Amino acid sequence: MNWIKSSKFILLAVVLLFVMGLAGQNTAASPPSLPAQQPVDARFGVVESYVNQAEANNLGAAWTRVRFHWAEVQAGGPGTWTSSVSEAQINGEIGAGRTVVGLLIGVPDWAWDGGLPAGLWLPYNDPNNTWANFVREAVSRYNGRINHWIIWNEPDIGDPNAPGYTWPGSVEDFFQLQRVAYLVAKETNPNAVIHLPAFTHFWDPNYIYNFLDVIVADPAAADNNYYFDVVTAHLYFQPDSIYSLIQQFYGAVGSRGIPWKPLWLVETNAPPIDDPAWPVSNYTFKVTQQEQAAFIPQALASALAAGAQRIAIYKLQDTPGDEAANPEPFGLLRMDGSRRPAFNSYQVAIRYLAGMQGVKRERWDHVGQIRLNQGDYSTTVLFSRLPAPQTAEIEATANTAVLVDQWGSRRSISAQNGVFTVDMPGALCTQTAGDYCMIGGEVFYLVQANEGGSIP
Numbered sequence: 001m002n003w004i005k006s007s008k009f010i011l012l013a014v015v016l017l018f019v020m021g022l023a024g025q026n027t028a029a030s031p032p033s034l035p036a037q038q039p040v041d042a043r044f045g046v047v048e049s050y051v052n053q054a055e056a057n058n059l060g061a062a063w064t065r066v067r068f069h070w071a072e073v074q075a076g077g078p079g080t081w082t083s084s085v086s087e088a089q090i091n092g093e094i095g096a097g098r099t100v101v102g103l104l105i106g107v108p109d110w111a112w113d114g115g116l117p118a119g120l121w122l123p124y125n126d127p128n129n130t131w132a133n134f135v136r137e138a139v140s141r142y143n144g145r146i147n148h149w150i151i152w153n154e155p156d157i158g159d160p161n162a163p164g165y166t167w168p169g170s171v172e173d174f175f176q177l178q179r180v181a182y183l184v185a186k187e188t189n190p191n192a193v194i195h196l197p198a199f200t201h202f203w204d205p206n207y208i209y210n211f212l213d214v215i216v217a218d219p220a221a222a223d224n225n226y227y228f229d230v231v232t233a234h235l236y237f238q239p240d241s242i243y244s245l246i247q248q249f250y251g252a253v254g255s256r257g258i259p260w261k262p263l264w265l266v267e268t269n270a271p272p273i274d275d276p277a278w279p280v281s282n283y284t285f286k287v288t289q290q291e292q293a294a295f296i297p298q299a300l301a302s303a304l305a306a307g308a309q310r311i312a313i314y315k316l317q318d319t320p321g322d323e324a325a326n327p328e329p330f331g332l333l334r335m336d337g338s339r340r341p342a343f344n345s346y347q348v349a350i351r352y353l354a355g356m357q358g359v360k361r362e363r364w365d366h367v368g369q370i371r372l373n374q375g376d377y378s379t380t381v382l383f384s385r386l387p388a389p390q391t392a393e394i395e396a397t398a399n400t401a402v403l404v405d406q407w408g409s410r411r412s413i414s415a416q417n418g419v420f421t422v423d424m425p426g427a428l429c430t431q432t433a434g435d436y437c438m439i440g441g442e443v444f445y446l447v448q449a450n451e452g453g454s455i456p
Helices: 005-019 051-058 087-095 130-141 172-189 207-217 223-225 239-255 288-307 341-353
Strands: 045-046 063-069 097-104 148-151 192-200 231-234 263-267 311-313 356-364 367-373 377-384 390-395 400-405 410-414 418-423 444-449
Touching: 045 051, 045 148, 045 341, 051 087, 051 231, 051 410, 051 444, 063 087, 097 130, 130 444, 172 192, 172 207, 172 223, 192 207, 192 263, 192 377, 207 223, 207 239, 207 341, 207 400, 223 367, 231 367, 239 288, 239 356, 288 311, 288 341, 288 356, 288 367, 288 377, 288 444, 341 377, 367 390, 377 390, 377 418, 400 418, 418 444
Parallel strands: 045 063, 045 311, 063 097, 097 148, 148 192, 192 231, 231 263, 263 311
Antiparallel strands: 356 367, 367 377, 377 444, 390 418, 400 410, 400 444
């Protein structure tokens, strides 16, 4: 998103660049398009799908996020409401079967009090608590259409000079912001689901722990579900760190004695630098369009294996304001609406990862191997993590299976001596992470029937 991405890249670079190396660059022709599909699994979404609802439908995205920046929607005062996302767009998303998640952030000039909302520390039902009034208006206005609300974004960025800086207050101030939003939203819409903001982790790894400490110190926290229902994450570029950090976030919540909460990976991507429509010279990490396409299923499978309940790609389509804010293009679609290869690979991934009932990361060495149980059948996600080609042997539960490549092409293979053997090309490896490629090679899906089941 244009109000946080630049800082995110700087943070990732500072923490991770010392383990990075550079290799050669390669590209391949874009794959053919696949037919349209409606949402098939609630887990998989895309941010700002309303920009191109027809292509979001073609993708099969089941949920999206809409930002309501207070300084924009109520620029004219507390009695006004002018959202950049229209009622028709929101209703179109709902009509397409997508869950809409709202993001509340920002302070207008008329409510500004040293960077914080005026009256923030007043009781949530005090009419002079301007933040409470804004939350109440938003939740009430979209009641029944938007039930999920993310409160703010990345408050742990502490440098006022950082591009993604949004929160000038203390950890305690932010706790009050979260607490007020939770109490107001639940009173206004008992079905509201309140998300924590996404934390950068890389800026201040201890911020989430300090924040949770403030929460549990509140005597009323336990009776109010600790003022949040969902943990939120934004994780980019590395499937390996996506897996480990999601587990770390779960561990942070559990370490403070807070009952289990679901985690949503609301933003992930690995934007490319080699698209002629948007060439990038001042990049954060070296990623080709083909690597972005491979990253999508690798990130999805890794996030699922780590326990993410829902995952969204940031974002559906490049928009005119993006070029001024971000060095790289994030859209699965270019500004003219044409598809990058990652659109197609995400469409295939949604199809073959849908219906997961259980998941396990079985290998994470030269080969990435993640197996999903989908009831009657299982799907094993496979890719090389090195520049060299790799071979994997997967235990067979049937005599034959379907092997699907990253672009959706299928072929039947037979088991030999109780295993399926899958050969995988090496990764392009334009950027390394430690001893491995930051993004692995082309992804394959091995789909086989479980005992008594069948392949769809």
